[in-house]
Amino acid sequence: MLLYQKNTIVMVQNRRDFIKISSLSAAGVILGAPYLRSAVSAIGKQEALNLQRTPTYCEICFWKCAGWVYKNDDGSIKKIVGNADDSNCNGRLCPRGTGGVGMYYDEDRLKTPLIRVTGKNGEQTFREASWDEALDLVAQKMQQIKEKHGAECTALFTHGSGGHYLGNLLKAFGSGNIAAPSYAQCRGPREVAFVATFGAGLDSPEPTDIRDTRCLVLIGSHLGENMHNGQVQEMSDAIDKGASIITVDPRFSTVAAKSKFWLPIKPATDNALLLAWIHEIIYNEWYDQKYVEKYTYGFDQLKEHVRNFTPEWAFGITTIRPEIITETAREMANAAPSVIIHPGRHVTWYGDDTQRLRAVAILNALLGSWGRRGGFYQPEKLSVPEHPMPSFPKPARTWRDAMNGKYALADLALASGVCDATIPSPNLDCSIKGWIVNGTNLIMTLPDQKKTIEAIQNLELLVVIDTMPMEITGYADVVLPECTYLERWDDLRVVHGREPNIALRMPAAEPKYNTKPAYWIAKELARKMGLGAYFDWENFEDVLDWQLKQIGSSLEEMKRIGVKNFPRESGPLYFAEGEDIEFDTNTGKIELYSTAFEAEGFDPMPGYTPHEEPPAGYYRLNYGRAPMHTFSRTSNNPNLTDLMDHNVLWVNPKVAKEWGLSNGQPVYLENQDGVVSDFPIKVRVTERIRFDSVYMVHGFGHADKKLSRAYGKGASDSQLITKVLTDPIMGGTGMRGNFVTFRFEKKESEVKS
Secondary structure: OOOOOOOOOOOOOOHHHOOOOOOEOOOOOEOOHHHHHHHHHHHHHHHHOOOOEEEEEOOOOOOOOEEEEEEOOOOOEEEEEEOOOOOOOOOOOOHHHHOOHHHHHOOOOOOOOEEEOOOOOOOOOEEEOOHHHHHHHHHHHHHHHHHHOOHHHEEEEEOOOHHHHHHHHHHHHOOOOEEOHHHHHHHHHHHHHHHHHHOOOOOOOOOEOHHHOOEEEEEOOOOOOOOOHHHHHHHHHHHHOOOEEEEEOOEOOOOHHHOOEEEOOOOOOHHHHHHHHHHHHHHOOOOOHHHHHHHEEOHHHHHHHOOOOOHHHHHHHHOOOHHHHHHHHHHHHHHOOOEEEOOOOOOOOOOOHHHHHHHHHHHHHHOOOEOOOOOEOOOEEOOOOOOOOOOOOOOOOOHHHHOOOOOOOOOOEOHHHHHHOOOOOOOOOOOOOEEEEEOOOHHHHOOOHHHHHHHHHOOOEEEEEEOOOOHHHHHOOEEEEEOOHHHOOOOOEEEEEOOOEEEOOOOOOOOOOOOEOHHHHHHHHHHHOOOHHHHOOOOHHHHHHHHHHHOOOOHHHHHHHOEEEOOOOOOOOOOOOOOOOOOOOOOOOEEOOOHHHHHOOOOOOOOOOOOOOOOOOOEEEEEEOEOOEOOOOOOOOHHHHOOOOOOEEEEOHHHHHHHOOOOOOEEEEEEOOOOEOOOOEEEEEOOOEOOOEEEEEOOOOEOOOOOOOOEOOOOOHHHHOOOOEEOOOOOOEEOOOOEEEEEOOOOHHHOOO
């Protein structure tokens, strides 16, 4: 029996014991290596049959694995498989990728342009329109905003391939307010932390050399559930070679079950554990002394800084026993430099996230893993030229003007900052008046839905470009239906990895319904606003062919092979022993003591600050991912809802007993601010969660009835995240400071009609 109180140690014996991502059984179970080999063999036989196929890369998640779309004799899409030449997937797609065909066949898709007929109340109340009428209205409204307020009072929110074309449109129009929630709501703190430490960010996929590591440390990172395809495959390889995994998580996750050490940490105390590990590495002299002496700045200051951060001190905060803290630090040191303290991806937790990721970066530096085999390799990305266009005008103002000098270290626009800059304030010369939203459901993406809706109510124009009628479309003035990634050309996918490679996406089928690709939408809007010179091409294929010929390929070649790999030109993957390296920091060194942070008035080294505890009868709300779903975008996918159509609430047996809860019992959740979930969620009583927390998968609880499979299924964690813990360094929105309690029924006034 697994008990949260124990510092449980679980050993994995071989690769067959580990999660596989290649295919799904009818019951939705992820299959193992023998099935993988059968699947690959079957793919080979299928290719031998000479079925018609077209190259693509996946749009279900950001990993963008390259694959082949196979079609039936009638031209309909049959299935999607991985491209064996692609380093992102090695020929194997995850459940989401293989389920992408469901996105194409979903009958709930947006089918034609829509124009609002009533106020912005969140209801899907529109009339159908032609593309010409809808685009004319958007162009007219944008021009009105430009004349009244300035072009910079428009903004783009985007998540996906369409962001490039729509971003170019916005920049040509005169605005630089282009934001992706994947920065301020996800990975931004780690980018700022690693730039401050190593002078380089991590980008995506992260340059973690997992396949050759000897020790992988995962802190709140659910590899195998969030399905970062290449990394999951590499972790399986590493386990085969005897690598150890250390998982730090208040929940016994899938990867915790495959780990040598599971540390069931008290939520919100991760910094204390990291500082204790740094203390042990330094004071036991387990750090890489030659590496630290040659490449780092500030070691003496760091040593003094962590003097009192002992395992005994951390035990009282984290509940992790001192001997376990020491033993896991030794495990890392014994593997060094082939060790990775994984930076994670969704790292916006408690508001001090940049400093937590600074501690992660420092720990990697002390162990000498940056630039070393089995640690972090040096990635390379092919330079693909932009198709010729005029220079963009310089915006008169940016989102930063609304921030009063804050977040200078953030290197991308903050989606939450753009939202804040849309709400009128005496401090603003002009609040943002127009939004274009592409491929991101802001109602379930940005924390504090009330603030998002307040911002929307102050807009003069909201345009939503999407494939599905998500909650955000209910607030739009104009809805423009985008065709799916299986029905369109798109930019080349250019990999940031061990070796540069590119992948082609081309249409596998004609667009269903009256839908269009984002590049066409951007080009047509540009033409209507007199900005056609920025899209000076007839067919998008011509753009791709021109680009490919600049790098020694062609569209014809890429149609045949799908993926093209190029040799490295920027040097070796790893630092040579004793090599002179200059890092892109103020000192030219790896900065254990951050001069950039100090210059901005922040602590140059991470510390520990206690966080708020749950009130009596409340539990910290933790959330995560499932292998078959990406955010809220796939929760209506007919292929993937067959595998998982609702989320459940993990509750510790001790808590269940106190409340009289049983497995499968539906409950409503109420957060610390009195917000009650729209829909109930079923309880899962399990020892795999600490008594002070509950857990659910993100992306469920849709309130839009036009999503016939997703409506009312489970609860929405986004709805319950009303307390936002803003990171003072880069503006990231910490979302794990919310607490919930149980409600067995709702008042009549609380029930959604």
